[in-house]
C-alpha cells in the first residue's frame with residue numbers, strides 16, 4: 001500500500017475544502033448564480049494579483065495565456081525581447097517563432113538570473129521592440145527574477161512588460177500595478193491550489209492600446225472577446241464551470257490567510273528546504289537567486305538523478321520533480337507552493353534521506369530532517 005504525497009511544482013495538492021466544491025452538481029454558466037461566482041472570482045484574482053486591471057480567465061493550461069500574451073500584443077513586423085533562463089522563458093521564444101515574430105533573446109545561464117540592465121541596454125538601441133517577456137519564477141531552475149527593477153526600467157519605454165507568474169502567483173510577491181507589470185500571466189495548478197485547466201492574464205491600460213492594434217491571427221485567446229464578456233459578467237465561451245467554482249473556494253482560503261502571511265510562509269518553507277539539503281551535504285542549483293516556490297538541488301556525484309526521483313515516487317509515494325531538458329538527471333526539484341505544508345516537507349526530506357542512503361550517498365543520516373525540524377519549529 002502506498003500513500004501519495006505531491007511536492008512537484010505543479011500540479012500541487014488541493015485542499016479538501018476545494019475538492020469538495022468540485023464534486024457538486026454542475027450548474028449552467030449563463031445564470032445569475034454563475035454571474036455571482038464570476039464576480040467573486042474576479043475580485044479574488046485582483047486581490048492576489050494586487051491589481052485594478054481586468055483579469056481574464058481562460059479554459060487552458062498556463063501556456064494558453066502565454067500564447068495569448070503574444071498574439072494579442074504584437075503585429076507582424078513587431079519585435080519582442082525574450083529573457084531565456086530556463087524552459088519557460090524559452091517557451092515565450094517558441095511561441096514568438098510559431099507566429100513569425102522576430103525576437104531578441106537574452107540567454108541567461110540556467111541557474112542564474114537576468115541582469116535587468118541588459119534589458120535597458122537592448123531597449124535603448126532597438127525601438128521596434130514592443131513587448132518584453134520575462135518569468136517571475138523560472139520553475140525549471142528555481143530562479144526568481146527581479147521584476148520590480150525590470151518594471152522600473154520599462155516605465156521609460158513604450159514596450160510593455162509581460163511576466164509569466166504561473167508558478168509565482170500567491171507564492172511570492174508580484175505587485176502587478178505598483179511594479180508596472182502590463183500583462184501578468186498565471187495558471188491554476190500551482191500557488192492557486194486547484195487542478196490544471198485555468199489560465200489567467202491581467203491587462204494594463206498601456207497593454208490594451210497594443211491589443212487594440214494587434215494584427216496577429218487569434219480566435220480562442222482573443223483578449224477583446226473576454227474583456228467584452230467580462231463587462232457583462234459573462235464569458236465568451238463555455239467556461240470550465242467546476243474549476244471556476246473551485247477557484248472561488250481557493251481564493252477564499254487565500255483571503256482568509258492573507259497575502260503577507262502566505263508570502264512569509266512560503267519564504268520560511270523554502271529557506272528550511274535549502275538549509276536541510278545543505279545540511280545533508282547537497283548543493284543548491286541556484287544558490288544566489290532562489291525562489292520561494294521551488295528549490296532545485298544538484299544530484300550528487302555518482303547518484304542516478306532520474307532513479308532517485310523515480311524511487312521516491314514508486315517505492316515511497318513521494319512525488320518530487322526531476323530536471324528538465326539539459327538538466328535532466330542532474331538536478332531534482334522540491335516544491336514549497338500552495339497547499340504543500342511543513343509536515344509534507346518532513347515526509348519528503350525523510351524519504352529523500354532514505355533513498356539517498358539506499359543509493360549509497362555518504363552523509364550523516366537524519367541531518368536534513370534535523371535542520372528542517374529546527375527551522376520549522
Ligand SMILES: *Cc1c(COP(=O)(O)O)cnc(C)c1O
Nearest residue numbers: 010061062063088139166167187
Ligand atoms: C508550470 C509553468 C508553465 C506551464 O504551464 P502549463 O500549465 O503547463 O501550460 C509556464 N511557466 C511557468 C513558470 C510554470 O511554472
